[in-house]
Structures are given as C-alpha cells and as structure tokens.
C-alpha cells in the first residue's frame with residue numbers, strides 16, 4: 001500500500017517536472033541560442049580584427065614608422081607593411097618592459113639586441129623600395145614597440161609605440 005502511494009507520488013512529480021521542463025524549454029532555448037552565438041563571435045579562437053594594421057616605413061620621413069597609436073587586440077591582426085624609401089627597411093613588433101628609447105644595442109652589429117630587449121612577435125623581411133609585406137599576428141592587450149632593425153636605424157629614431165586595447 002505504502003509502496004504504491006510512493007510510486008504514485010514519484011510519477012506525479014515526474015509528470016509535473018516534465019510539464020515544467022517543456023514549458024520553459026521554448027523561451028530558454030531561443031534566448032540561449034542568441035547569447036551563445038554572440039559569445040562565440042567574441043571568444044572564438046582569434047577572429048579577424050575589424051581593420052588591418054597599416055604600417056608605412058619611411059613615408060613621413062627617412063626613418064619614420066607611420067602606424068596607428070592604438071589598435072584592437074585579442075583578434076587576428078592583418079599587417080599591411082610597405083617601405084616607401086630607397087633605403088631598405090624592415091619591421092619588428094617587440095613585447096618588452098623597456099622604454100621605447102631604452103632598447104639595448106649590440107655594439108658589434110649596431111642593431112637592437114633582440115634577446116636582451118624582449119620578445120619579437122612579428123618580424124618582416126628586409127623590404128626594398130615600394131615592396132610590401134602582408135602578415136598576421138595576434139596581440140594581447142598591452143604596450144608594444146615597433147621598430148626597424150636595419151643596422152643603425154633604431155638609433156636614428158625608427159621606432160614607435162603601439163597600444164593594443
């Protein structure tokens with residue numbers, strides 16, 4: 001007798017639960033699917049950044065690097081690099097705790113001592129006049145140093161900071 005009553009109560013509870021479940025499924029599902037697709041777009045493994053990072057070497061001066069002051073981070077950044085000068089230039093993105101004007105120089109080569117300076121996250125080829133290079137890099141939020149590492153060029157001011165948001 002007692003067992004039968006328990007079974008009845010349990011089955012009544014189950015019916016109640018199922019009814020509850022099916023009632024709440026409809027709105028819960030539609031709202032969760034919109035929010036999950038939104039989170040996917042943001043947190044998926046490195047979606048493309050909204051814009052390309054355009055880098056001009058020696059366009060605004062013989063040792064100038066022209067690039068945005070700040071850029072979007074945590075996305076796959078496409079770099080669009082061009083050298084405008086007769087002189088060969090290249091392009092580096094450095095993660096460092098050192099100040100822009102305090103990078104160590106290798107006396108023998110007159111180039112920035114990369115190993116002592118920090119971590120290079122992007123390194124272009126040596127670009128002749130009008131040569132372009134397209135590459136991709138993903139940068140976390142923080143401060144970066146952009147520079148050219150042809151001998152002597154950093155010392156001549158071919159360096160710039162980039163803030164990644």
Ligand SMILES: [Cu+2]
Pocket residue numbers: 088089090148149150153158
């Ligand atoms: Cu240079």
